Amino acid sequence: MHRHHLLRLLGAAAALPFVPRDAEGALAFGRAAHQDARATGLRVLTASQAESVTALADLILPRSDTPSASDVGVPAFIDQMLADWYAAEDTRLTLQGLDDINRLAGGDFLALDEGRRVAVATELDRFGGGDSGTAAWAWMRIKALTVYGYFTSERV
Numbered sequence: 001m002h003r004h005h006l007l008r009l010l011g012a013a014a015a016l017p018f019v020p021r022d023a024e025g026a027l028a029f030g031r032a033a034h035q036d037a038r039a040t041g042l043r044v045l046t047a048s049q050a051e052s053v054t055a056l057a058d059l060i061l062p063r064s065d066t067p068s069a070s071d072v073g074v075p076a077f078i079d080q081m082l083a084d085w086y087a088a089e090d091t092r093l094t095l096q097g098l099d100d101i102n103r104l105a106g107g108d109f110l111a112l113d114e115g116r117r118v119a120v121a122t123e124l125d126r127f128g129g130g131d132s133g134t135a136a137w138a139w140m141r142i143k144a145l146t147v148y149g150y151f152t153s154e155r156v
Contacts, residue, residue, distance in 0.1 A: 019148065030152025034073060037080035044082040044091060049098055050075050052109055056101070056139070057146040059121050069146050072156055077149035078142065097138020104135045 020026050042050055057069035057078070069075075082091045102109050105120050112120065121139070130136030150156055 026148075027152055030077075030148055031154065033080050033085075034077055034149070034153055036084070037073060037076035040080070040083075042076065042079050044095070045075070045079045048110075049095065050079065052098055052101065053078055053142060055110055055117065056121070056142050057149075059117055060143055060146045061150050067155055069150050072150060072153035074146050074149040074153070077153070078145045081145055081149075093133040094138050094141050096133040097135055097141070100133070100135035101138060 020029050045053060054070045054075045057074045061069040061074070063071060082094060086094065101120070101124070104123070105112055105116070109117065109120065124136045124139040127134075127136030129140045
């Protein structure tokens with residue numbers, strides 16, 4: 001990947017205050033977080049929340065001729081970020097927002113078929129962030145972490 005492509009893609013992670021702003025630093029930081037995630041396993045997300053994050057991340061970056069977000073360990077990466085880099089209140093609000101995504105989906109996002117999941121994600125995109133702790137707020141954080149985690153993974 002060329003440096004200008006990396007910078008453009010990492011721009012999606014600009015909402016993440018703990019990410020270094022230079023390309024090399026951002027890449028090294030992300031790769032270190034992936035290593036930590038592989039070494040520690042889930043620390044914040046419950047199994048059900050991890051399944052939801054996996055489904056959401058794979059909506060953002062699905063498998064095609066390239067690996068999906070979950071194929072490169074993005075859900076564990078997101079857990080690592082929530083555990084070690086988010087303030088406790090931001091982690092709590094993100095998890096609250098995940099619960100709100102389930103409410104918006106009629107109770108269980110994972111029970112929806114692919115088309116309905118896309119419709120929920122499209123609806124969340126319309127809000128552009130929303131208030132802290134809401135479904136739209138959590139969606140924007142998951143999107144930023146997914147893109148960052150994907151493009152800093154070893155496989156990508």
